[in-house]
Amino acid sequence: MASAQVLYDFTAEPGNNELTVREGETVTITNQGVGGGWIEAQNSRGEVGLVPEDYIEVREWLGVLSMELASFILYINVLFLLIYCFTVFKIFYSGPELFLLCKQPPKGKEKITIYMGEVGPVWSYPEAQLDCVVADPKKGTKMYGLKSYIEYHVIPNTTNRPVNHRYKHFDWLYERLLDKFGSAIPIPSLPDKQVTGRFEEEFIKMRMERLQGWMTRMCRHPVVSNSDVFQLFLTYKDEKDWKTGKRKAEKDEDVGVMIFSSIEPEAPDLDPIEVEQKCDQFSRFTKAMDDGVKDLLTVGQEHWKRCTGPLPKEYQRIGKAFQNLSSVFTSSGYQGEATLTDAMTSAGKTYEEIAQMVAEQPRKDLHFLMENNNEYKGLLGCFPDTIGVHKAAIEKVKEGDRLVAASKITPQDKVTMAKRVSTMSYALQAEMNHFHSNRIYDYNRVMQLYLEEQVKFYETIAEKLKQAHSQFTTM
């Protein structure tokens, strides 16, 4: 049996066959083959349970290997790391040539059409808007009850038939969408993965809400929602269908910049100067909006803190001070005191109620404003990469004459590159127009919701105070 070093604190979920371990602790691996990212371990007190495999470092290997072998393994690891980095780099940055200079766009694949709409280039939108509901989080088990997880129902409005998905499936979908569309379409990250506390009700609710937000955004995107991988996720028929679809999606070669080879704008080619201007404009806009959104988030966080911390405490203290004075008055022994003391006690209680309302309000309004802006922060965080691909392509086209002169490319290649960068620009414009129209809808909606709840909040306070007021009398 191998011994292992615990790298991070991990607190077991009760009733879930897990083992609580502390950073620096040494445990013994009792079963490395349980799968699902977990291994079974035993601590020094003899307790056995599951621990996330990322949380521990198995020592056995280095312990039994000669230093030479260890060095060799290290070398191999570094090599793989370099290959991996190169691949990522190729997709995102040195990518453009892959598309700009590819001999001929692959045949027979799905086409993504761009129309000229009123606002400029737009994606082809489906007649019926795809939508889905993420609901019914249920604790599932596997490995004969050894491991638990949360499974959600995902119900698309097309079939109305729920399919089951765990967080890791959403994560798989995210990775596929990022690979496939990331150069053209910002694919926002999923809500953070979390190991501890993941069975707490509050957390499950919050994660589901965020998964719903993410799915809604993906459904609303005409290109993403129309893709095979996304449709598979929403409508797979059975386990076999899902597995087959997964394998197919993982082998998809139309990823990275090659996505642009599927795009067909129904419009004349653009002047490279115009392409660059558009790209710069989008870059400035998304940067400015990113700043604005982050500013609003900072302000909102501070307001949240005040509303849930010092402010209700203060209203509570006002309420207590009124009630305290009222109880002193009650002790006066003076006749006809009751009307005043009842009224003051009631006013005091009203301020305590206001305190509670103030503390609870952010969950009812600010929460959605923050969630919306958090989503946009995530989305805007993807734009530098997406725009980076376009900028690299533009630079390549600008080098065209030099490359021809150096016989690195043919004059025909140069023409092809200009044509293809124009296609990329149409795609970026279509995406920006999609972004803008969604943004206008989202901000209208969230501001409406926020202000509506704020109105209710202030009206309720006014109503409560009016009732408190009516109890006082100077007659």
Added chain:
Amino acid sequence: MASAQVLYDFTAEPGNNELTVREGETVTITNQGVGGGWIEAQNSRGEVGLVPEDYIEVREWLGVLSMELASFILYINVLFLLIYCFTVFKIFYSGPELFLLCKQPPKGKEKITIYMGEVGPVWSYPEAQLDCVVADPKKGTKMYGLKSYIEYHVIPNTTNRPVNHRYKHFDWLYERLLDKFGSAIPIPSLPDKQVTGRFEEEFIKMRMERLQGWMTRMCRHPVVSNSDVFQLFLTYKDEKDWKTGKRKAEKDEDVGVMIFSSIEPEAPDLDPIEVEQKCDQFSRFTKAMDDGVKDLLTVGQEHWKRCTGPLPKEYQRIGKAFQNLSSVFTSSGYQGEATLTDAMTSAGKTYEEIAQMVAEQPRKDLHFLMENNNEYKGLLGCFPDTIGVHKAAIEKVKEGDRLVAASKITPQDKVTMAKRVSTMSYALQAEMNHFHSNRIYDYNRVMQLYLEEQVKFYETIAEKLKQAHSQFTTM
């Protein structure tokens, strides 16, 4: 000419013939006879102007006197101080015997009657409630325009004829009332005297409001308002009338505990044990209320700070964040942006308006709650002295047997003392009942006012937000 040392910083009011001086500076007295608490002085730069005489220490005397003479003057001063302290002590603490054992109450003076009302002993209330308005603060001058001061109109509802009074006249009245009634009736202090900044509009308004509050309270008191000195203050006919009345009031011998000799309760004598119980009860109540009032003042001050400091800043930042995002959106170049950006700008401005409302609100509601509680704090601060007189009298009566045995008093004196302490107790009860009925009225009134303004405040915010809400659209 005498030289003088400046004791405290004093900043001249512009256009008021005053001289700015700094602590430690040496000035030359050019005219010690200007009166009104001022002297004329010249600084080292040759500038001449008026300085409050309390702010400087004239050196000439000690400089020219022999040390023996200086010691003698010091001795005389200490002697006067001792006599003064003794007098104060006599009035307030060793006072009771003065009344308890005085041979016979002086004849032919005003009587203060106590009736048995529904709530117990009560002062005799006039049919029409005396009231007065303090208004029209005007800058007056004297010494041929050399000195300025603020003069107020005081208009009693009995004559409807304004009389003029400066702050120092109110202060004179306060001293007379304290001397005369302080043993039986708490006479609250006037708003603080202030030398610098006393011509600033804000300060004049605040002082007038507080003088009004003080006068209203005095007018409402049946014993105080009926006194010669108070009537003189409100209704003197001319300067001569005022001066004559002043001299008479200053010679009044019915001061300190002797006020009780004017009081005639229309009820049987009280058991000394009951007297003591009542006194203790009032002591406990006023102490508890003092604590409650101070607690409310502390909470109120913190709330005031928050409402005028961090809270409006936060609403302002929310407003700015909305407007900022709105102006980013305007730069998108996307069609159909205007409705959203107009709405967001307007929502942002609404939060800026709310910020201003929040900052201004305390002046409209909390201010009056604080002023009322400040008044009560002042009033409650007088009770320990008033109750102290009663406690001392009770102790004296309890010593009765011992004093008779020691032949310090006669058995008849003991009976007289018990009778008189009973009169004192009726007076205290009447005063407490007066206090309670006023308190119930005042707290009802101020809570009504506070809650009314709070309701308006929250309703206005709700209304503003409703308007902001109506501009957003998801159609």
